[in-house]
Amino acid sequence: MKTIETCLTPEMLKYHDLSNKTVVVIDIFRATSCIVTALAHGVVSIIPVATVEEAKVLQSEGYLTAAERHGSKVEGFDLDNSPFSYLNPALKDKTIGLTTSNGTQAIHAAQEAGAYQVLIGSFLNISALENYLTQKAEGICLLCAGWKGKVNLEDSFFAGAMLERFLGNFTSINDDCALAYATYLAGKDNPLRFLESSAHYHRLETLGNHADITFCLQQGIYHNVPILQGNTLVNV
Amino acid sequence: MKTIETCLTPEMLKYHDLSNKTVVVIDIFRATSCIVTALAHGVVSIIPVATVEEAKVLQSEGYLTAAERHGSKVEGFDLDNSPFSYLNPALKDKTIGLTTSNGTQAIHAAQEAGAYQVLIGSFLNISALENYLTQKAEGICLLCAGWKGKVNLEDSFFAGAMLERFLGNFTSINDDCALAYATYLAGKDNPLRFLESSAHYHRLETLGNHADITFCLQQGIYHNVPILQGNTLVNV
Numbered sequence: 001m002k003t004i005e006t007c008l009t010p011e012m013l014k015y016h017d018l019s020n021k022t023v024v025v026i027d028i029f030r031a032t033s034c035i036v037t038a039l040a041h042g043v044v045s046i047i048p049v050a051t052v053e054e055a056k057v058l059q060s061e062g063y064l065t066a067a068e069r070h071g072s073k074v075e076g077f078d079l080d081n082s083p084f085s086y087l088n089p090a091l092k093d094k095t096i097g098l099t100t101s102n103g104t105q106a107i108h109a110a111q112e113a114g115a116y117q118v119l120i121g122s123f124l125n126i127s128a129l130e131n132y133l134t135q136k137a138e139g140i141c142l143l144c145a146g147w148k149g150k151v152n153l154e155d156s157f158f159a160g161a162m163l164e165r166f167l168g169n170f171t172s173i174n175d176d177c178a179l180a181y182a183t184y185l186a187g188k189d190n191p192l193r194f195l196e197s198s199a200h201y202h203r204l205e206t207l208g209n210h211a212d213i214t215f216c217l218q219q220g221i222y223h224n225v226p227i228l229q230g231n232t233l234v235n236v
Numbered sequence: 237m238k239t240i241e242t243c244l245t246p247e248m249l250k251y252h253d254l255s256n257k258t259v260v261v262i263d264i265f266r267a268t269s270c271i272v273t274a275l276a277h278g279v280v281s282i283i284p285v286a287t288v289e290e291a292k293v294l295q296s297e298g299y300l301t302a303a304e305r306h307g308s309k310v311e312g313f314d315l316d317n318s319p320f321s322y323l324n325p326a327l328k329d330k331t332i333g334l335t336t337s338n339g340t341q342a343i344h345a346a347q348e349a350g351a352y353q354v355l356i357g358s359f360l361n362i363s364a365l366e367n368y369l370t371q372k373a374e375g376i377c378l379l380c381a382g383w384k385g386k387v388n389l390e391d392s393f394f395a396g397a398m399l400e401r402f403l404g405n406f407t408s409i410n411d412d413c414a415l416a417y418a419t420y421l422a423g424k425d426n427p428l429r430f431l432e433s434s435a436h437y438h439r440l441e442t443l444g445n446h447a448d449i450t451f452c453l454q455q456g457i458y459h460n461v462p463i464l465q466g467n468t469l470v471n472v
Contacts, residue, residue, distance in 0.1 A: 008415075009248075011248065012245075012247065012385075012386065015386050149250075149251060150410065150411070150412075151244060151411055151412050152411045153411040156411075156415055175383075175392075175435055175436075176386075176387050178422075179392055179415050179418075179419050181422075182415075182418040183418040186418035186421055187418070197414060199410065
């Protein structure tokens with residue numbers, strides 16, 4: 001039987017056996033939503049790196065680079081962590097180096113933990129993800145990026161939205177799934193209102209990023225599934 | 237304003253500042269339910285220890301001792317981790333040494349993390365806890381013991397039940413609260429049925445402990461609030 005499990009933060013990844021598992025990295029506000037948007041709009045690949053220093057090296061090698069820390073763009077880089085920045089036609093066929101507070105860390109954590117495959121998940125590509133996983137995955141791990149090691153509401157909520165689509169065909173094998181699914185049920189009728197209570201929503205609002213939040217909550221507007229090949233994210 | 241936060245497993249305690257916080261340790265299946273039951277029925281104090289070796293030392297010093305690992309009693313000890321074992325009138329006025337897989341570890345983790353106060357929570361004493369905390373606590377941390385580091389459903393569910401009683405008077409300060417509360421809402425109408433899907437429920441059922449589960453889900457039948465004084469649990 002196919003299995004599905006949820007990991008509420010990368011801190012808990014050590015309790016998951018990822019061999020033969022397809023890991024879906026989730027950082028809906030905003031890294032994974034940006035990655036999906038960029039690759040949907042013609043960016044050819046994204047190199048996710050864990051540190052600002054690594055992003056600087058990529059910049060020195062001539063790559064366009066994006067860096068975010070604490071919700072804001074890091075001084076000196078080309079792009080920030082807003083999905084609107086990736087709608088720019090000038091980015092077509094480019095490769096972008098990217099580092100963010102949580103999402104790119106989670107991608108690396110999944111890779112280091114020996115994941116069979118690493119995909120990028122967001123509401124923007126949720127239907128494409130569902131189709132791909134239903135056809136290709138034997139075991140799924142929904143990895144919430146969280147916020148600096150902590151559990152967060154929005155990524156747990158998204159994991160629950162994925163679970164609703166899979167619980168008929170995949171067996172849930174850990175209790176994190178029940179928490180994520182309950183969280184989705186509690187908020188699905190009005191996601192924006194529900195997520196207003198989350199810590200990161202407040203952080204983004206304070207930084208003036210309300211439009212990013214509503215953008216990231218659009219369901220299934222893109223049809224690409226980003227996958228990690230070596231150290232680079234490309235569309236499947 | 238008074239605050240309330242939830243910590244879904246002791247692994248995440250490092251993200252909580254516990255100075256001035258009253259920590260409620262939660263391991264409803266079954267350690268904290270046993271502790272409440274024992275102290276409600278005349279046991280005078282309980283010494284929670286992290287390891288089986290420490291429990292053996294207490295036994296060699298003449299204490300009655302209880303030890304549980306993987307859901308079962310450890311060979312050679314006097315008592316197991318079933319609340320029914322603590323209804324015995326012969327235990328009146330005794331002090332008991334106790335080690336369990338998760339609950340006693342969480343008690344020590346809270347103490348080591350610098351908690352201002354450590355209380356013991358379960359459905360059995362939920363109303364007494366509510367009264368005590370409403371009157372005495374300035375900040376509350378609901379610490380779920382989980383299962384060997386992982387998040388579990390039943391302790392998260394109980395944290396949600398506590399949150400329902402406090403969200404009017406205390407401000408929730410982390411996203412774990414939203415997950416726990418959603419979990420409670422999803423299962424409150426039929427806790428037994430809801431918790432059937434949890435990993436530990438299956439473990440206890442397999443070991444023949446169904447009666448323990450229904451016992452532990454009784455709400456407010458005891459009126460004591462166990463508190464850690466030095467290294468010993470006594471009633472407030």
